[in-house]
Amino acid sequence: MKKVLILLVVAMVGFSFISCASTKAVQTPPAEKKVVVLGADGIPQPDWVYKTVSSQDMHYESGYGKMSDKQNSIKRATVEAKNKIASWISTSVKEVVVTYVNDAGSGDNRQAMDAMESISQQVAEATLSGVTTEEMWVDSEGGVWVLCSIPLANIEKSFEPAAEAVAEAFVESDAAAAANAKMKDAFANLLKGAN
Amino acid sequence: MNKRQLVLGCILVLVSLYTGCTTSKGASESSVPNQRLALLDVSAYDSNVYVGLSGPYSSQERMVEMAILNCAKNILLKEAIALDSKLVMQWSTQAGLLSFAKDAKAYYDNTRLSQVIDSLEIITIEFDEQAGAVVIARNTAEKAKRRPYQSTYASDGKPTWISTYPQVKGYQFGVGSSKAYYFLNDSLEASDFEAAQNILDLKTEHSFLKSLTTTQSGSTDSMENALYQAQRGLLEDFSILARYYDQETDTYWSLACSKE
Numbered sequence: 529m530k531k532v533l534i535l536l537v538v539a540m541v542g543f544s545f546i547s548c549a550s551t552k553a554v555q556t557p558p559a560e561k562k563v564v565v566l567g568a569d570g571i572p573q574p575d576w577v578y579k580t581v582s583s584q585d586m587h588y589e590s591g592y593g594k595m596s597d598k599q600n601s602i603k604r605a606t607v608e609a610k611n612k613i614a615s616w617i618s619t620s621v622k623e624v625v626v627t628y629v630n631d632a633g634s635g636d637n638r639q640a641m642d643a644m645e646s647i648s649q650q651v652a653e654a655t656l657s658g659v660t661t662e663e664m665w666v667d668s669e670g671g672v673w674v675l676c677s678i679p680l681a682n683i684e685k686s687f688e689p690a691a692e693a694v695a696e697a698f699v700e701s702d703a704a705a706a707a708n709a710k711m712k713d714a715f716a717n718l719l720k721g722a723n
Numbered sequence: 724m725n726k727r728q729l730v731l732g733c734i735l736v737l738v739s740l741y742t743g744c745t746t747s748k749g750a751s752e753s754s755v756p757n758q759r760l761a762l763l764d765v766s767a768y769d770s771n772v773y774v775g776l777s778g779p780y781s782s783q784e785r786m787v788e789m790a791i792l793n794c795a796k797n798i799l800l801k802e803a804i805a806l807d808s809k810l811v812m813q814w815s816t817q818a819g820l821l822s823f824a825k826d827a828k829a830y831y832d833n834t835r836l837s838q839v840i841d842s843l844e845i846i847t848i849e850f851d852e853q854a855g856a857v858v859i860a861r862n863t864a865e866k867a868k869r870r871p872y873q874s875t876y877a878s879d880g881k882p883t884w885i886s887t888y889p890q891v892k893g894y895q896f897g898v899g900s901s902k903a904y905y906f907l908n909d910s911l912e913a914s915d916f917e918a919a920q921n922i923l924d925l926k927t928e929h930s931f932l933k934s935l936t937t938t939q940s941g942s943t944d945s946m947e948n949a950l951y952q953a954q955r956g957l958l959e960d961f962s963i964l965a966r967y968y969d970q971e972t973d974t975y976w977s978l979a980c981s982k983e
Contacts, residue, residue, distance in 0.1 A: 569886055595823065599900060599917055603825065606924045607810055607932075607952050614932040646940050653933040661925040664888070 568666040576675045577665060586677045588662070589613050594671035601672040606661060609676035614654035617683050658682045756968040759907065762849055762857045763966065766874065769867035770962070772846065773797045777855035778908035786856035787848060793908075794860050795839040796831070797962075804958045804981075805830040806923045815947040827920050839864075853907045871980060872896070874965045882967050884978045897921030897979045903968075910975045915963050918979035923956045926983075930954035958982075 565573035581588040589612035593604025656678060663675040763774045775794030777786040808827035814820045842864040849857045872889045874882045888896050899917025904910045934950045958981040965978040 597900065599898075599921060600823070600825075602921065603810065603924050604812065604823065606927075607812065607950065610927065610930060610952065611932055611934055611950055614934070648938045650936045650938075651933070652936075653931070656930045656932065657928060659927040659930065666886075 565667075567668055568670065571665065573667070574663060574665050574675075576663065577673050581675065585680050587613060587616065587680060587683065588675060588677050589616070590673060590675050592671060592673050594669065598666075598670070598672065601670070602664070602674065605672045605674040606659075606676060609661075609674055610656060610659055611652075613656060613659065613676065613678055615652045617656075618652040618654050656682070756970070759851055759854050760966050760968055762851060762854060763911075765859060766870060766965065768846075768859070768861075770870050771862045771865040771867045773860055773862060775858045775860070776908055776911075778906045779853065779855045783850065783856065786850070787858065790848075790856040790858035791840060791843065791845075791860070792836070794843060794858050795836055796833070798839050798862050798865070799833060799835065800831050801960060801962050803832065804919060804961045806919060806956050806958065808920060808923060808952075808954055810952045811950070812952075813947070813949045815945060817945050827916070829916060829919060855908070870962075870964060872964055872978075874978070881969070882965060882976075882978070884965065885967065885969075885976055889978075889980075891980075893983050894980050895922055895926055895983050897923075897925065897981075899977045899979065900974050903973050903975060911966065911977070914966070914975040914977040915979065918963065918977040919958060919961065919981075922958060922961075922979060922981055923954060926956075927954050928956040 567573060576588070576590055581590075589609045591605040591607070591609030591612065593601040593606075593608065595601045595604055659676050659678050661674050662677050665673045667673065763776060765772050765774045773794045775790040775792065775797060777789035777793065780786045780789060806827070806829050808825060810825045811822065812820075812824075813822045839862070842862055843860040844863050846859045846861060847857075848859075851857060871891045871894045872884075874884060877883050877886075884896070884898060888898065897918045897920070899914045899919070899921050901910055901913035901917060904913065931953045932950065934948060937947045939945045960980075960982040962980060963977050964980050967976040968974070969976065
């Protein structure tokens with residue numbers, strides 16, 4: 529009997545250990561496997577290829593290029609990164625949206641096509657100084673990725689001419705002051721009329 | 724001497740002649756361009772030693788004259804080289820890349836060419852069928868310094884700088900390549916120029932960008948982008964540190980460096 533009792537106790541301890549162990553195993557989610565993408569020469573893909581890089585004093589953009597040779601691929605990748613920087617800081621963005629209805633009839637005659645089409649054009653231009661290619665990675669197919677940076681101090685400088693133009697535009701001339709007074713009068717009269 | 728000995732002797736002579744011919748042919752095809760580039764390698768010297776090559780001319784005097792002139796030109800290029808490049812690119816979501824055109828120029832100050840030639844001290848002059856005269860000379864007006872980088876080679880025999888840019892504090896590097904032209908000096912000038920432009924691409928002093936993005940949505944969605952870039956830069960302490968010829972692709976490679 530004593531032997532049976534000892535066996536039972538051992539079995540219970542054993543079960544409790546197993547159950548604890550399995551509960552623990554269930555609670556811990558399996559560690560996520562990070563897929564490592566290898567590029568040319570077996571260099572792993574850096575994070576900046578798919579993640580935004582930021583810092584307090586620099587602005588970063590990445591660019592990609594795949595041309596017939598490495599040099600032109602670098603050229604294209606850097607110009608794309610610089611274009612992203614230019615769009616980001618662009619001092620002159622014009623957007624023209626043209627919307628028109630393409631109505632081809634009604635009822636049975638109506639053609640099955642999208643009636644609305646819109647075309648928008650965006651022009652961006654900027655002058656950049658001090659853009660540096662911080663890092664470069666070549667993927668397994670020979671495409672070149674670059675990470676370019678520009679100091680924020682340089683961007684402030686590029687804003688200076690635009691800021692001056694804006695300041696000039698807002699300097700109140702005598703004529704502008706007179707027009708402003710006239711506008712206020714007109715509004716006042718309009719409001720009187722409405723009441 | 725009997726007839727059998729005579730036949731054996733003839734066979735031996737023919738075999739040795741054939742072996743000799745094939746060996747020399749193999750050596751000339753595989754290593755001559757890089758042997759030629761070794762003639763231009765001044766990495767063992769201090770930084771005030773320059774090399775100039777002429778390309779083939781009708782007389783040795785003319786070749787030496789041109790090589791000295793090119794040597795002096797390299798000294799002036801080291802002082803300052805101004806680069807100017809323009810690029811136009813157009814692509815769309817439907818057709819991919821539509822155009823990619825570039826135009827690049829380099830300028831240097833040649834007003835002091837004769838003064839620089841006067842300060843040259845010729846170290847060696849060698850002649851080569853394709854390189855013409857190769858002159859190695861010291862610029863006595865410049866202090867001797869160590870070069871910032873020496874080439875290292877990968878297991879396949881190619882220099883490591885072809886795949887990975889060297890990292891040396893205070894310097895920036897550029898790698899350029901060119902398909903082989905008829906004359907060696909043209910091939911080298913083209914790859915050196917591309918290496919200089921590569922420095923400008925990687926570190927832009929001034930650039931102007933203008934882009935036009937047209938987006939159309941409706942029955943067909945499409946986006947077209949046209950981009951123009953103009954950039955300029957001035958490289959100081961510019962020099963070509965190493966060159967390599969890749970026989971597989973018939974391409975010349977240059978490693979350029981300038982002060983950061």
